[in-house]
Amino acid sequence: MSPLSKLFEHARQYRRSAILASIYSALNKLFDVLPEVLIGVAVDVVVSKQDSFLARLGVVDTQQQLIWLGILTVLIWGGESLFQYLYSVEWRELAQNLQHQLRQEAYAHVQKLELGWFENRSSGNLLAVMNDDINQMERFLNTGANAILQIVCSSVLIGIVFVVLAPKLALISLLPVPIILWGTFWFQKRLAPRYAEVRESAGRINGRLNNNLYGIATIKSYAAEDFEAAHVEAASSEYVNTNAAAIRLSSAITPVIRMAILAGFVVTLVYGGWMALHGEIAVGSYSVLVYLTQRLLWPFTGLAEIADLYQRSMASIDRVLALINTPIGIPYAGAALPRPQVQGELVFDGIGFSYDGTQPTLREVSLTLPAGKTVGFVGSTGSGKSTLIKLLLRFYLPQQGRILIDGKDIAGFDLQDLRRAIGYVAQEPFLTDGSVAENIAYGMPHASRQQIEAAGRAAEADEFIARLPQGYDTPVGERGQKLSGGQRQRIALARAILKDPAILILDEATSAVDNETEAAIQRSLTQVARGRTTLVIAHRLSTVRHADIIHVMEHGRIVESGTHDALVEANGSYAALWRLQTGETQGDNPLPA
Numbered sequence: 001m002s003p004l005s006k007l008f009e010h011a012r013q014y015r016r017s018a019i020l021a022s023i024y025s026a027l028n029k030l031f032d033v034l035p036e037v038l039i040g041v042a043v044d045v046v047v048s049k050q051d052s053f054l055a056r057l058g059v060v061d062t063q064q065q066l067i068w069l070g071i072l073t074v075l076i077w078g079g080e081s082l083f084q085y086l087y088s089v090e091w092r093e094l095a096q097n098l099q100h101q102l103r104q105e106a107y108a109h110v111q112k113l114e115l116g117w118f119e120n121r122s123s124g125n126l127l128a129v130m131n132d133d134i135n136q137m138e139r140f141l142n143t144g145a146n147a148i149l150q151i152v153c154s155s156v157l158i159g160i161v162f163v164v165l166a167p168k169l170a171l172i173s174l175l176p177v178p179i180i181l182w183g184t185f186w187f188q189k190r191l192a193p194r195y196a197e198v199r200e201s202a203g204r205i206n207g208r209l210n211n212n213l214y215g216i217a218t219i220k221s222y223a224a225e226d227f228e229a230a231h232v233e234a235a236s237s238e239y240v241n242t243n244a245a246a247i248r249l250s251s252a253i254t255p256v257i258r259m260a261i262l263a264g265f266v267v268t269l270v271y272g273g274w275m276a277l278h279g280e281i282a283v284g285s286y287s288v289l290v291y292l293t294q295r296l297l298w299p300f301t302g303l304a305e306i307a308d309l310y311q312r313s314m315a316s317i318d319r320v321l322a323l324i325n326t327p328i329g330i331p332y333a334g335a336a337l338p339r340p341q342v343q344g345e346l347v348f349d350g351i352g353f354s355y356d357g358t359q360p361t362l363r364e365v366s367l368t369l370p371a372g373k374t375v376g377f378v379g380s381t382g383s384g385k386s387t388l389i390k391l392l393l394r395f396y397l398p399q400q401g402r403i404l405i406d407g408k409d410i411a412g413f414d415l416q417d418l419r420r421a422i423g424y425v426a427q428e429p430f431l432t433d434g435s436v437a438e439n440i441a442y443g444m445p446h447a448s449r450q451q452i453e454a455a456g457r458a459a460e461a462d463e464f465i466a467r468l469p470q471g472y473d474t475p476v477g478e479r480g481q482k483l484s485g486g487q488r489q490r491i492a493l494a495r496a497i498l499k500d501p502a503i504l505i506l507d508e509a510t511s512a513v514d515n516e517t518e519a520a521i522q523r524s525l526t527q528v529a530r531g532r533t534t535l536v537i538a539h540r541l542s543t544v545r546h547a548d549i550i551h552v553m554e555h556g557r558i559v560e561s562g563t564h565d566a567l568v569e570a571n572g573s574y575a576a577l578w579r580l581q582t583g584e585t586q587g588d589n590p591l592p593a
Helices: 003-010 012-051 062-112 114-120 125-163 169-171 176-214 216-221 227-253 251-278 283-324 385-392 415-420 436-440 449-458 462-467 485-499 515-528 564-570 575-581
Strands: 347-356 360-369 374-379 400-405 421-427 503-507 533-537 551-554 557-562
Touching: 003 012, 003 283, 003 485, 012 062, 012 125, 062 283, 062 400, 114 575, 125 176, 125 283, 125 400, 176 216, 176 227, 176 283, 251 283, 360 385, 360 400, 360 557, 374 385, 374 575, 385 503, 385 533, 400 462, 415 421, 436 449, 436 485, 449 462, 449 485, 449 515, 485 515, 551 564, 551 575, 557 564, 557 575, 564 575
Parallel strands: 374 533, 374 551, 421 503, 503 533
Antiparallel strands: 347 360, 347 400, 551 557
């Protein structure tokens, strides 16, 4: 099935619009061809007078014949203009509506794909598919689809006129048409893989630019502008080279078509003239055939551009539909999990997980976290702390074991309900390009201003928000770049507080903030953690010091568990970390809790 067929099979609700637009295009071409026929009739009136074609239809007087020709001309041009307007509106509305649907559908589908899928994809390439490729499809529907239809319609209509007026001449003059069409399809088959490479190259450029713009501060701080400019130049050169290979092939279409057109026109001009001189066809018919040959064959010179646009669009449509049809690895459907019914007891039962399928990240982790308790997770980088959280949020599926909430496997719950029951504050919180209030209310569109400000106070963010130019209505900029790291963290905490989750997760939420901000977050947690299960992942042990229980992880296993005092007294891995962070020597007494 061709990409175009796949597109309209996928978007069935637009079939009526496509059919209607095609009918308007065909009718426009019918009225577009008729003026040439009228020219032949006019010549026939002037030359044959009372013996003309119109006279045989009952209009004998030559003046009346000319008047009727004038009336028919007005009607035909009016019909052509009307259907040109109708097909323009219909094709463009179809292009806009289909573009809108595909972009929304692609984005909605991408949001449902598991996190592991994104880690193997370039964000720039995804942007190219959801933006550039869909725009390429729109350009084809705006102009290319109509052009193809009109060439087909003109070929059929003019072929009929040729057969009626001069069957022998039609056989010779129209012979180039199948040759032109065959040659165009031959070129198209060879263009398709080249344009697929062009779209991939465009995606890589987008990826490079997106990555560089995101990390512009790092690039500047390392004076790496020239280094990254060279990377962009290399990606752009690759795009130019792949595009050039396609252009060289597509540019060869027009010269080939022109020679075929020349052959058809010369035959009509010379052989048709000979037939008119010998009385085999009327002079008016000869005029019609000469004009129609031009109207038929010269538009084929535009086939090169149309074929180029078509192949670029087909490559783009293939990429868009492939994205939309990507299987969803973690299903969303499941049993309802109403927030008020969640108590928050968590059980990790024999969890085993590996990102690459070879190197285990978690090894048979079994834990029970009582409802309403604050639980800390500490350990070196790569020990598996954050992976446990990702599995709880079902960003990934464990290869072994299961996770239970209140005694029920989370795999059976509706994914959205599960995540609504969990508040998550990441190390690098995501802020939208909106106001402070909009970011606190993110995911809670019906929250009142009073609730938003109460959450801000609970997160100890109210004081710095009050100093902002517009308070809670102050724009934070793209990714919150107008705020400091600590301010972004406190807004993220306020967002989690407003959500009022049964389970609250802080994943390295204090690792990149100053001591004052860390102290503010800890004070907030003391209030917020009451009555809810709180999981705190931290490198700074001071963040989890007052947790009800702390689990120490190494190489994907739990190696120690206990309260802060018990773990320090045990003099194991946790005690070593504590001494390292507080500057104690092994002979010193630990700092009081």
